Amino acid sequence: MTQVSPRHGLRAVLRRRLPALFCTLLLLVAAGGAYIGMSRHAEAQLARDAQLRLSLVADTLNAAIKRIAGIPPLVGATGMVQSLLQHPDDENIRNATNDLLARTARANDLDDLFILDAQGVTQASSNFGETGSFVGKDYSFRPYFQIARKNEQPVVSYYGVGVTTGRPGYFLASRIAFGPGPEDFGVAVAKTEFSRLESSWAEGGEHVLVSDADDVVFLSADPQFRYRPLKHLSHATLDTLNVEQRYARHAPGVVIDLLRDLPEGAIATREVPGTAWQITAVLPRGDRQWQPLAAALAVLLAGLLATLVALTISQQRARRTADQRIKQDLERRVEERAAELVEAMSRLEAEMVERRQSEAELSKARDELIQAGKLASMGQAFAGLAHEINQPLAALKTYLSSTKLLIARGDTDSAAANLGIMDETVERLVQLSGDLKHLSRRSDNRLVEVDLAATAQRVIGLMRFRIRDAGASVRETLDDDVQVVADQAHIEQIILNLLKNAVDVAADATCKDIMVQASLQNGMACLSVGDCGPGVPESARGRLFEPFFTTKGVGKGLGLGLAISYAIARDHGGVLRYERTPAGQTWFHLVLPARPATGQQEQHA
Structure with missing residues (x-):
C-alpha cells in the first residue's frame, strides 16, 4: 500500500480549494466596489433631485408672490381711494371704497385689501362687513407702514400674523401720494395667505421650510415647525419681533435641528427672489438607502450564478447522456403540468370575471338603494x-x-x-x-375627511321642518374636530336615517327630546342619536339590522334604513350599535375609526 506524505496531502487540498477561495475573494472585492460606487451615485443623484425639488417649490412660492405684486399700486391710483384719503369723514365715499376693495379682493383671490391713512389707521377694507373688520384699526406699528411712511421703497413686502384676524399672511403695501405735503399720503395694503400652498406641500409629502430674514420659519408643510427659528435668536431680534407683533401671540419656539428633526436625506437651501426669505427643502433618502446594498447583493448573486453555471456545465459534460434522458422526461412532465396550469388559469380567470361582474352589480344596486333611501327620507323630512x-x-x-x-x-x-x-x-x-x-347628491365612492359634528348640524338644520312638525326638540352635544375618513354621502345617509327614526319616535312619544352627540372615544369617532321612546322589544333586537325588518306600522317604512346604515358603517371599518339605557332612553351609536391626528390645526378668525 502506497503511503501519502502529509505535505503532498496538503498540496492536493490546496489545489482543490484555491480556485474556490480566489473566486470568493474576487466576488467580495467586486461587491465592495459596487457598494461604494452605488453609494456615491445615490448621494449625488439625491442631491440633484433635492435641488430640482427645491427649484419647483421655490418657483411656486415666487409665482404666488408675484401674482399680487401690482394690485396695491393700482388700487391706490384709483380716484375713489384718492377721494377717501382727501375726505376721510365722507361716509358715502368710504362705503363706495369698501365695495371697490371687496370686489377687487374677490376678483384677485385676495384674503384682505385695505387702505391706511397717514396715521396708520384703516379707512376702508374689503372685510368691512365682517365681525373682525379692519376699519378703524391702528396698524402704524407694522413695518410695512413705517417703511411706506418714510417713502423708502415704492412697494413694501412683509409676512406676519394678523393681529385682528389671527391668520398669518403675506402683506404687500404701496404708498399713495395724493398731495404735495409730507402728510398727504396713505398706504394700500394687500394680504394673501399661503395656507393652500402649505396644504399642497403637506398633501405631496414635501418637507419644506420657509424662513424670514431672522431665520424664523413661518411657512412649513408640517405645522410643528412653524414659528421656530433655525438658529438661536438674540435679545434684540426677539424685542423686534415683539414690537412688530410679527407673529402675534406665537413666540419663537425651540430651535430646529435640520439633521435631527427632519427625515434623513439631502438638504437644499436657496433664497426666494425679491425677498429676504430663505427656503429649505429636505428630500428623504427613503428607499434609496438600500440601493448600495442591493448593488452589492446583485454582484454577489451574479457571481454565484456564474459559478453555478460553470459547475453545471462541468457536470453536464460528465453526465451528458443521463442528463439528456432526464431533460426529455422533465420537459414532458413540464408540458403536461403547463397544460394543466393553463386550463386551471382559464377557469380561474372566468370565475374572477364573473365575480367582479357580480360585485360591480351588487355595489351599483346598493348605491342605487342608498340614493333611493336618501331621496325618500329627504322627501319626508322636507315636506x-x-x-x-x-x-x-x-x-x-x-x-x-x-x-x-x-x-x-x-x-x-x-x-x-x-x-x-x-x-x-x-x-x-x-x-x-x-x-x-x-x-x-349621489355618492362618488371617494374617501374624504368628514367632520361628524358639522355633518350632523347640517342634517339637523335641514330636518328642522320635520322636527318642528313632530313637536320635538334637539339637544346637541357636538365636540369639535371629530373627523373620519369616509364617503361623505354615505355618512350623511346614516345620520339622516338615525335622525328620521328618532323624529318618528318623538312624534308619538310623551317626551319629545332628541339627543345628538359627537365625540372622540379611545381613538374612535362616535356619533350618537337618542330618543325617549319605548325602544325595540327584546325579542326583536337580534333582527334589528336585517333588511326589510321594521317595528313601524304598515306603510311607514320598508325596514331598509338601519340595514343600509349598518352595512355602510361596516364597509368603513366601523360599527352601528343599539343601546337601551336604564333611564329609558334609546340610543344608536355610529363608531368609526377617527382620522389620524396631523398636529394642532391653526385657528382662523
Missing part, C-alpha cells in the same frame, strides 16, 4: 320646505316694493339698509338650496 321658502320670498317682495318707494323719495340710506336685509335673506335661501343640493 315643510315650501312654507319655509315662501316666508323669505314674501319678505323680499315687501322689501323690494319699499325700496322702490324709498329710492323715489331720495331716501338712499333707508334703501341701502333694505338692500342689506334683502341680501341676507337671499344668502339664507342660497345656503338652504346649497345644503339641499349637497345632501341629495
